[in-house]
Amino acid sequence: xxxxxxRVELAYARHWLKKDPERVTFLLRGPLGSAVAVPRSLxxxxxxxxxxxxxxxxxxxxxxxxxxxxxxxxxIRLLLGRGMLDLARALRAPEESIYVLVSHALAExxxxxxxxxxxxxxxxxxxxxxxxxxxxxxxxxxxxxxxxRRLEAFAGLADGIIVNSQATGDDLGxxxxxxxxxLPRLCAPLGIDTPIPDPNYPAPAGAYFVxxxxxxxxxxxxxxxxxxxxxxxxxxxEAPKLLLIGRxxxxxxxxxxxxxxxPAMIGLVREYKGLPDKAVASLLQGARALLFPSFAEGYGLPxxxxxxxxxxxxxxxxxxxxxxxxxxPEFLDxxxxxxxxxxxxxxxxxxxxxxxxxxxRIGIWxxxxxxxxxxxxxxxxxxxxxxxxAKKAPQDPAEAVHGVTEARLHTAFAQGP
Numbered sequence: 001x002x003x004x005x006x007r008v009e010l011a012y013a014r015h016w017l018k019k020d021p022e023r024v025t026f027l028l029r030g031p032l033g034s035a036v037a038v039p040r041s042l043x044x045x046x047x048x049x050x051x052x053x054x055x056x057x058x059x060x061x062x063x064x065x066x067x068x069x070x071x072x073x074x075x076i077r078l079l080l081g082r083g084m085l086d087l088a089r090a091l092r093a094p095e096e097s098i099y100v101l102v103s104h105a106l107a108e109x110x111x112x113x114x115x116x117x118x119x120x121x122x123x124x125x126x127x128x129x130x131x132x133x134x135x136x137x138x139x140x141x142x143x144x145x146x147x148x149r150r151l152e153a154f155a156g157l158a159d160g161i162i163v164n165s166q167a168t169g170d171d172l173g174x175x176x177x178x179x180x181x182x183l184p185r186l187c188a189p190l191g192i193d194t195p196i197p198d199p200n201y202p203a204p205a206g207a208y209f210v211x212x213x214x215x216x217x218x219x220x221x222x223x224x225x226x227x228x229x230x231x232x233x234x235x236x237x238e239a240p241k242l243l244l245i246g247r248x249x250x251x252x253x254x255x256x257x258x259x260x261x262x263p264a265m266i267g268l269v270r271e272y273k274g275l276p277d278k279a280v281a282s283l284l285q286g287a288r289a290l291l292f293p294s295f296a297e298g299y300g301l302p303x304x305x306x307x308x309x310x311x312x313x314x315x316x317x318x319x320x321x322x323x324x325x326x327x328x329p330e331f332l333d334x335x336x337x338x339x340x341x342x343x344x345x346x347x348x349x350x351x352x353x354x355x356x357x358x359x360x361r362i363g364i365w366x367x368x369x370x371x372x373x374x375x376x377x378x379x380x381x382x383x384x385x386x387x388x389x390a391k392k393a394p395q396d397p398a399e400a401v402h403g404v405t406e407a408r409l410h411t412a413f414a415q416g417p
Contacts, residue, residue: 003214003246004301005103005128008164008190010054011370012102013047025090027099028074035112036083037090042070054277087116094120096385098159101125108146110153122159122384127151129164129298130171131218138218138296140250151175160184160384162377164299167319186380189323190299191370194308195281203286204270207348208241210287212280212302213294215256215271216249220293220316220334225258225269227341232264239268240288240348245280247273281309288347288355289314292321293334300324308367312358314343324368328361330354 016024017040026043029035049066077083091097099121101107107125117123132139132147139147154161155176163169166187176183213219224242231239248256259265272283284290290306292315300321306313313329315321322331332339347355 004299006050007193007301008126008128009102010047010050011191011193011373012100013043014051015370015374017044017047025087027087028070029106029112030071030074031106031109033078033112034084034115035087036074036077037086038070038074038077038083042066042073046070091119091121097121098381098384099123100381104128104147104150107153108149110149110157113153113157117157122387123157124160124162124381124384125154125158126162126164127154127168127172129168129296130175131296131298133175134171135218135296138216138251155183158183159387160186160380162186162188162380164188164190165320165323167323168298170319184380184384186376188373188376188380189368190301190304191368191373192301192304192308193277193370194367195277195305197281197285197309198276198278199282201279201282203283204241204243206241207288207350208243208286209289209291209344209347210243210245210284210306211291211293212245212284212305213292214246214249215244215259216252217255218295220295221252221255222258223293223334223337223340224291225255225262225265227337227344228268229258229262229264230341231345232268237267240344242269242291243272243283243287244269245272245275245283281305284311285309287311288352289330289344291340291344292316292329293332293340294318294321295334297321303329304368307362307365310359310362312347312355312362314340314347326365328358328365330358 013026016026021040024040025037026040027035028038045066046069049062074083077086097120099113099116101113101123107113113123130147130151132144133151136144151172152175161172161176161183163172163185164187169185169187172185211219211221211224215221221244228239228242244259259269259271272279275283284306290302290311290313292300292303292313294316297316297318297320300315300318303313303315303321303324307325307328313325315325315329315331316334317331321329330343332343343354346352349355
């Protein structure tokens with residue numbers, strides 16, 4: 001199932017698949033070798049399989065087949081040189097071309113990026129967050145080092161950078177000081193694919209709350225589990241339930257111990273993993289609120305998805321979450337255990353005035369869309385392409401205007417084989 005960054009890549013792939021094939025080339029790279037051009041038809045099959053899997057209409061094995069075909073094609077094209085020839089043909093006018101990298105994956109190995117740059121192509125990455133660098137305690141030492149190398153590669157090679165929030169842009173600023181130029185930056189809030197609830201998916205009886213995200217320390221699940229331990233002691237079977245939607249992640253021994261060994265969790269806390277979007281939407285739609293107690297976030301897609309479904313949210317007071325939620329959610333310090341406890345119990349009441357007040361605020365909340373995102377990204381990329389064309393100094397002004405509208409945009413959908 002695609003999560004955070006995967007869903008952004010998916011949206012970009014959908015967007016570029018609608019463009020003229022002569023203007024968009026998809027690249028694939030693995031941990032070794034160069035980036036190679038891959039057939040558009042295989043990319044389309046792969047995207048369709050992921051989309052179908054995401055809504056629960058395709059099994060894992062059937063969804064994996066197009067991915068394997070795409071990976072095999074990339075390997076064969078790399079070995080035979082076919083992918084490089086196709087890429088060379090795509091770069092008929094390199095000064096008008098842009099290499100867009102939507103994923104963080106493998107950006108810490110920048111040689112293939114540098115090789116494409118040497119052809120005269122401009123490079124634009126999308127930075128999703130700086131969490132491994134700003135909060136290394138929430139990732140492995142190797143993960144923090146990898147992300148730092150990515151930022152160094154972006155500072156040294158990028159011709160501009162897209163960020164998903166102003167908070168990410170602010171965090172990124174100090175890491176670009178090593179850049180030899182003032183890099184253009186575009187803040188383009190992410191869109192969401194509003195899920196359609198499955199009316200047949202069973203939801204728990206009584207009041208319940210939902211937390212969506214990989215089970216890891218950064219998401220602050222311990223706060224919720226300790227809160228529910230108190231609920232179990234004081235309210236017993238009358239306590240609201242907590243649904244944890246997401247797979248188990250890393251360095252989460254304390255969380256797993258509570259889930260697996262704490263008697264108070266039995267019957268009150270339930271785990272769900274690998275659910276299709278329709279099932280997640282169904283559980284979310286029936287919840288008293290989404291709980292989002294993270295210590296750090298680059299954007300916060302679950303918050304946007306909850307508000308789009310008209311579901312209240314109780315969130316950590318983080319700049320990125322305030323950008324997404326505006327004035328609609330309830331915001332609390334992620335360490336304020338008593339505050340979370342009081343607010344959750346209030347929202348669990350069937351006649352909660354605070355919950356009704358948030359529902360009114362959600363009514364005027366503006367839902368972010370991918371159309372809005374690309375309405376910012378597309379013209380900005382044309383400006384980057386135009387800067388490359390300016391070096392040609394065309395004598396006819398009309399030629400320059402035509403070049404801006406027809407600039408080829410070469411997009412990398414970088415999921416390694």
